[in-house]
Amino acid sequence: MPLSGSAREFSISVIRQLTEQGYTAYWAGGCVRDLLMNREPTDFDVATNATPQQVRQLFGHKRTLAVGESFGVIIVLGPKSVGQVEVATFRSEGEYHDGRRPSTVDYCDAERDALRRDFTINGMFFDPVSEEIRDYVGGQDDLRQRLVRAIGNPPERFTEDKLRLLRAVRFAALLNFELDAETAQAVQELASQIVVVSAERIAQELRKMLSHPQRAIALQLIRNLDLLPVLLPEVEQHVVRFSEERWDELCRRLAALGSADFPTAMAALLRHVPCPIDWNRKDAPPHGTVPDICRRLKLSNEERDRIAWLVSHAGQLNDVPTQSLASVKRLAAHPDFLALLQIERSDATVTGQQDTPFTWLDTFLQQTPSSEINPPELVTGRDLVQLGHQPGPAFRIWLEAIRDAQLNGTISTREDALDLLSTLVQQGPPPGS
């Protein structure tokens, strides 16, 4: 097992304090799976037979937060550097009415708590003091066989909580496991039910899957299990129904992306979906476009802007060697330029496209300091007002012409800029202004 970190130590001390009072307490769920796989867990969740009230009593109200008390979850706050640990009371869940949340929660023992968990690999407990595994669901066998298997009856478990349909895909893809046959069959049969899960939760799963290097495997599973037409019908329409070659290429491009954040990977995924240039207009975006997908998934405006900028600039790097210096610098100054370069470069490796624009850009970026790519403006709108010009549409056109001249290197001082301005003013208002 990996060496201890401080979050790990803190969760062990929480478990010790609980057991010293006579309670049972274990590490539970994802952290046990990760430890048994020799991976460093993201967090060390604790499960216990102490009730939430008893947990709060033991650690004190000041050091605990009752965020999920109705579900039996108390957060115990650690020292600042350590963070916090979630302590959940062993519970079994009553019937599910809405496909998302149980109607009642009963406190119980570890074994019954294991049975409410989603997959066998996520259903184990570990006692860090005695170093014993408590496995009531065959999780160790499935870990060895690298299988994601629903605990209990798969169709029932997915019907209870439809988010599990996507969790199954995520664990299989990201851990590089197989889906057990009955589990896979149940996902496929219930795929259309994913629509009852909130957009936020679906988006959260997509973020985890797409920001991971195994994203192409996740996408392949999403398609094979019939989730694609429900989750991303636009990709089904513009990729799958377009041609099998386009689909294969998309999967290979997503894999070639390597490590990338969610907006970059999402942009690579949506490359063939139409994207209007004015994606951030106030009114509803056209149906079936990139900003429409972002709206449906309730992504943040920042995510939407990044994804839409990347999709709408797809393919533009090819023209870079023949463009004006000003156009290239404008593109290179964009905060997502490097993400665009990453997408285009991975596309090029897959499609076997020649790497002329990349060689050209690499040289350009090496030879051009950022102070030259995005230098301070020589003249601003405020200057124009001070010079007695009335604000109007001509302003933007003049300022852009001056900026172009600066970025192209034809002018370099404020005096040059003011000279150019007076020439532009003398030429009269630009046509159409």
Ligand code: ATP
């Ligand atoms: P990750 O590494 O993504 O955090 P995890 O296994 O820790 O993986 P969490 O979502 O943090 O997943 O949940 C912790 C544990 O709670 C899971 O391991 C599982 O036992 C249980 N669990 C979480 N979500 C569900 C669910 N929708 N249905 C049943 N059990 C669940």
Ligand code: MG
């Ligand atoms: Mg977790």
